[in-house]
Amino acid sequence: MTAQDSTVTAQPSSTSAREFAGQDGGATVEFRGVSKVYQTGQPAVDNLNLNIESGKITVFVGPSGCGKTTSLRMINRMVEPTSGTITIGGRDVSTIPAHELRRSMGYVMQQAGLLPHRTVLENISTVLRLNKVPRAQARKRSLELLQTVGLPESMARRYPNQLSGGQQQRVGVARALAADPPVLLMDEPFSAVDPVVRAELQQELLRLQRELAKTIIFVTHDIDEATILGDRVAVFAVGRRVAQYAPPEEILRAPVDDFVANFVGRDRGFRRLSFSSGESVPIHSAPTTLWDGLLQPDDDAAAATSRDSGTPGWVLAVDARNQPLGWLAPRTGSDTNPEILIPGGSLFRAGDPLRNALDAALSSPSGLGVAVDAEGQVTGVIKASDVLAAIDSTREGRG
């Protein structure tokens, strides 16, 4: 998804969407003493009190069965609360006809939920057409939205089963954004796609949100996803209580109780590095060689540079644009095939946090993390020892 279409005309086609919207285009959502008891008799949600900020991403995270989806669905009245009040932009949702409410809120679920016999374009246009937006205008807006979520216009005529899982989710997001709703409800939207696509969709949702500033309420089981996406995270606990509601950095740094600490997991210290800037990590000059499949005459010089700078003779192969291709291992007498390129680790991009810096150093076969600029060009290498020193100084600064 890209947010490149900031020029796309926002066309809230229902009056409710406008009414909920605050000045920032989002809307606050408030739960006051909300409970839900299904026929089975056990409360699924018990006296929930929560203020959800406008224009931010709030994540409901927790183990299965603790009431996240029920809470989400009560916002657009897909599920009616047994007691309590939910307001959006100050309006009690129970006073708004359910069909009107649902059309004025985006809803994205796990399997995208696209209509299988309708084309991608028709799927995206559904709510616009229900809201009586003229066909040509709905079509134009839907094509713009396809671009917004990073899909080519040529996909407009395809049917959902002709798309990958990730592409279907993008269409699901486009459909949810069609009426420019102030509130977007997302129920485990990325959990059915593979980890690589999932990470991509997460980053693109963040990019999109920087432009659109919707009030997004996002349900997930995955604490990592919650801390990546959430401005605030509500940790739902067994026993139908919200154990902690705080910014993700605080949840990782100071879980309120054993439940949250266990749920957050043992590597929370490492994950918390996502919230510390990697700016102070020194970048050393990289021993590089232009790689065209053969060793170049200056490789020996590059290897010597790497040895001189305290690195063990590894040389980073780059292409003509100075983008990294992989590593060449140090040459020894017994090494008969030095031309083999060893895949690199993760990259440390300008602006990345300490977590990425440490991961780049630890995942690199050479022990040197590769630093790149916004264009993906190598700017140098980083060492794990420098990252650890930066972590130490962060701790001292806090103390």
Ligand SMILES: Nc1ncnc2c1ncn2[C@@H]1O[C@H](COP(=O)(O)OP(=O)(O)OP(=O)(O)O)[C@@H](O)[C@H]1O
């Ligand atoms: N339609 C329903 N009828 C009866 N009980 C329900 C219904 N929907 C959910 N429940 C029960 O309510 C409780 C909360 O379910 P809910 O789906 O809200 O939890 P969740 O945290 O979203 O779980 P998951 O992560 O597995 O989706 C569970 O015990 C569930 O069995």
